[in-house]
Amino acid sequence: xxxxxxxxxxxxxxxxxxxxxxxxxxxxxxxxxxxxxxxxxxxxxxxxxxxxxxxxxxxxxxxxxxxxxxxxxxxxxxxxxxxxxxxxxxxxxxxxxxxxxxxxxxxxxxxxxxxxxxxxxxxxxxxxxxxxxxxxxxxxxxxxxxxxxxxxxxxxxxxxxxxxxxxxxxxxxxxxxxxxxxxxxxxxxxxxxxxxxxxxxxxxxxxxxxxxxxxxxxxxxxxxxxxxxxxxxxxxxxxxxxxxxxxxxxxxxxxxxxxxxxxxxxxxxxxxxxxxxxxxxxxxxxxxxxxxxxxxxxxxxx
Amino acid sequence: xxxxxxxxxxxxxxxxxxxxxxxxxxxxxxxxxxxxxxxxxxxxxxxxxxxxxxxxxxxxxxxxxxxxxxxxxxxxxxxxxxxxxxxxxxxxxxxxxxxxxxxxxxxxxxxxxxxxxxxxxxxxxxxxxxxxxxxxxxxxxxxxxxxxxxxxxxxxxxxxxxxxxxxxxxxxxxxxxxxxxxxxxxxxxxxxxxxxxxxxxxxxxxxxxxxxxxxxxxxxxxxxxxxxxxxxxxxxxxxxxxxxxxxxxxxxxxxxxxxxxxxxxxxxxxxxxxxxxxxxxxxxxxxxxxxxxxxxxxxxxx
Numbered sequence: 370x371x372x373x374x375x376x377x378x379x380x381x382x383x384x385x386x387x388x389x390x391x392x393x394x395x396x397x398x399x400x401x402x403x404x405x406x407x408x409x410x411x412x413x414x415x416x417x418x419x420x421x422x423x424x425x426x427x428x429x430x431x432x433x434x435x436x437x438x439x440x441x442x443x444x445x446x447x448x449x450x451x452x453x454x455x456x457x458x459x460x461x462x463x464x465x466x467x468x469x470x471x472x473x474x475x476x477x478x479x480x481x482x483x484x485x486x487x488x489x490x491x492x493x494x495x496x497x498x499x500x501x502x503x504x505x506x507x508x509x510x511x512x513x514x515x516x517x518x519x520x521x522x523x524x525x526x527x528x529x530x531x532x533x534x535x536x537x538x539x540x541x542x543x544x545x546x547x548x549x550x551x552x553x554x555x556x557x558x559x560x561x562x563x564x565x566x567x568x569x570x571x572x573x574x575x576x577x578x579x580x581x582x583x584x585x586x587x588x589x590x591x592x593x594x595x596x597x598x599x600x601x602x603x604x605x606x607x608x609x610x611x612x613x614x615x616x617x618x619x620x621x622x623x624x625x626x627x628x629x630x631x632x633x634x635x636x637x638x639x640x641x642x643x644x645x646x647x648x649x650x651x652x653x654x655x656x657x658x659x660x661x662x663x664x665x666x667x668x669x670x671x
Numbered sequence: 672x673x674x675x676x677x678x679x680x681x682x683x684x685x686x687x688x689x690x691x692x693x694x695x696x697x698x699x700x701x702x703x704x705x706x707x708x709x710x711x712x713x714x715x716x717x718x719x720x721x722x723x724x725x726x727x728x729x730x731x732x733x734x735x736x737x738x739x740x741x742x743x744x745x746x747x748x749x750x751x752x753x754x755x756x757x758x759x760x761x762x763x764x765x766x767x768x769x770x771x772x773x774x775x776x777x778x779x780x781x782x783x784x785x786x787x788x789x790x791x792x793x794x795x796x797x798x799x800x801x802x803x804x805x806x807x808x809x810x811x812x813x814x815x816x817x818x819x820x821x822x823x824x825x826x827x828x829x830x831x832x833x834x835x836x837x838x839x840x841x842x843x844x845x846x847x848x849x850x851x852x853x854x855x856x857x858x859x860x861x862x863x864x865x866x867x868x869x870x871x872x873x874x875x876x877x878x879x880x881x882x883x884x885x886x887x888x889x890x891x892x893x894x895x896x897x898x899x900x901x902x903x904x905x906x907x908x909x910x911x912x913x914x915x916x917x918x919x920x921x922x923x924x925x926x927x928x929x930x931x932x933x934x935x936x937x938x939x940x941x942x943x944x945x946x947x948x949x950x951x952x953x954x955x956x957x958x959x960x961x962x963x964x965x966x967x968x969x970x971x972x973x
Binding site: 443467491492493494495496501510511513540549550551553554555556557558559560561562563564565566567568569570571572574575577579580581582583584585586587588589590591592593594595596597599600602603604606607610613614616617619620621623624627628631632634636639640642643644645646647649650651652653656658659660663664665666667 | 745769793794795796797798803812813815842851852853855856857858859860861862863864865866867868869870871872873874876877879881882883884885886887888889890891892893894895896897898899901902904905906908909912915916918919921922923925926929930933934936938941942944945946947948949951952953954955958960961962965966967968969
């Protein structure tokens with residue numbers, strides 16, 4: 370089984386980047402695409418995000434071996450229903466959603482006779498929309514596949530090969546574990562960032578102008594994440610509720626312990642934690658998952 | 672009053688960067704420096720962080736018009752005592768500490784007869800030590816001066832001119848307000864980052880290897896801040912306890928409200944907050960306080 374034709378439903382940051390990555394890294398594959406927003410389709414045509422921008426999802430998927438939904442998770446069920454009559458019987462159905470348990474259910478309900486292999490490329494930026502995508506978004510990033518236990522092995526291999534072709538590394542995981550891992554590496558960091566940016570915006574005794582002026586003290590890092598797509602992130606928290614609440618509980622416990630250490634002046638406890646956290650950054654850099662330049666290399670650009 | 676000779680006590684990231692910035696942007700000023708760590712002094716000599724590296728703080732300050740302490744805040748009192756016999760009577764005494772109320776007291780106690788103008792350049796990276804400094808660290812960053820109410824105006828102007836000469840912008844603030852503003856723009860973001868990185872390191876059901884592999888989902892941003900100097904940050908939290916606890920209380924309230932929204936599936940509340948937080952990032956970029964490239968421009972380097 371080899372993927373020769375791919376339909377991309379949803380042409381924002383992720384969908385557009387997949388299209389551009391195929392063009393640059395796997396140009397033998399033919400791409401079609403659709404977005405429910407006509408202005409997004411216009412931009413997709415101008416930028417050449419896919420070979421053919423279609424005027425319906427049904428039309429886009431008609432000849433595809435692989436259909437990838439790149440829509441907010443809350444829109445996934447409806448999007449999947451819209452192709453149920455026109456997708457080829459052999460087509461593999463996949464997605465890029467950030468939580469995987471709900472996705473598998475929504476896709477299976479809409480397309481009960483298809484091979485469904487949910488996927489999550491752990492990549493993105495704070496920007497969204499059809500202008501935001503670029504061909505190297507997935508280079509050296511991990512793409513996690515969460516096939517059902519009885520999944521067709523050839524389909525899993527074909528989807529893995531497709532993502533490898535775009536530069537990604539592949540991991541197979543069960544959806545429950547995926548959702549727990551991503552709760553801590555992605556969802557809680559975003560929730561915290563949204564929260565502190567909201568807190569800082571609402572203060573009375575510190576003005577918003579002051580928050581902006583002195584943001585180089587650390588706050589500005591959080592504003593990048595908190596500028597991420599609101600609809601996508603609303604759906605992440607609604608879709609991954611239990612793992613997020615579980616991890617949030619652990620974070621809050623740890624924060625309360627630090628709060629107590631500050632209140633009681635326990636410098637040793639603070640120093641102990643602050644010393645431990647350096648090591649994990651070194652590992653992330655060693656494994657090619659972040660930029661080693663100090664301050665993300667900002668001084669070269671500001 | 673014009674500053675012609677500057678003594679820098681403590682030659683880590685901040686002290687070293689001041690020395691290099693003087694050399695590059697204000698080369699008419701003569702610099703001396705001292706660090707209590709002999710290996711730091713050796714590196715400072717090799718890198719030429721200051722014109723003359725001295726073997727004691729007393730020797731370094733002997734001819735200085737301006738003495739800047741660049742040591743962790745917990746070490747400030749002792750460092751100031753060590754120059755009380757040798758600093759010139761007219762020398763202005765300043766520092767770079769991240770919390771200002773405690774600093775003013777510690778300096779005034781050690782040097783009761785000197786003009787003390789505490790300062791805080793809101794700039795830094797996650798790296799520390801004498802290898803970490805660079806000449807443009809302060810370019811376009813804010814330096815906040817917190818002079819006492821009865822401060823010598825000529826001294827405040829001289830210190831402002833000095834920092835402007837290194838590329839910084841100047842703001843005058845009272846120390847209480849400074850400590851509140853920085854609690855929200857710097858100290859709480861660091862505390863949260865240290866906490867979540869600690870939480871993620873200690874999980875049993877998600878391995879450290881998984882946390883590292885999938886850190887591109889957002890977590891890696893927090894590890895940069897959480898790689899900051901442990902001694903410096905311990906002292907920040909011990910020095911700015913009341914403002915940090917106050918702001919932490921507000922953050923926790925807001926986080927609890929979001930937790931409730933997630934638990935009850937209140938998508939509208941989540942979407943409302945996530946939409947508001949984008950605006951503040953735009954302002955930060957417009958005011959030159961952060962890099963506008965998506966994902967801090969990482970895709971160019973990874």
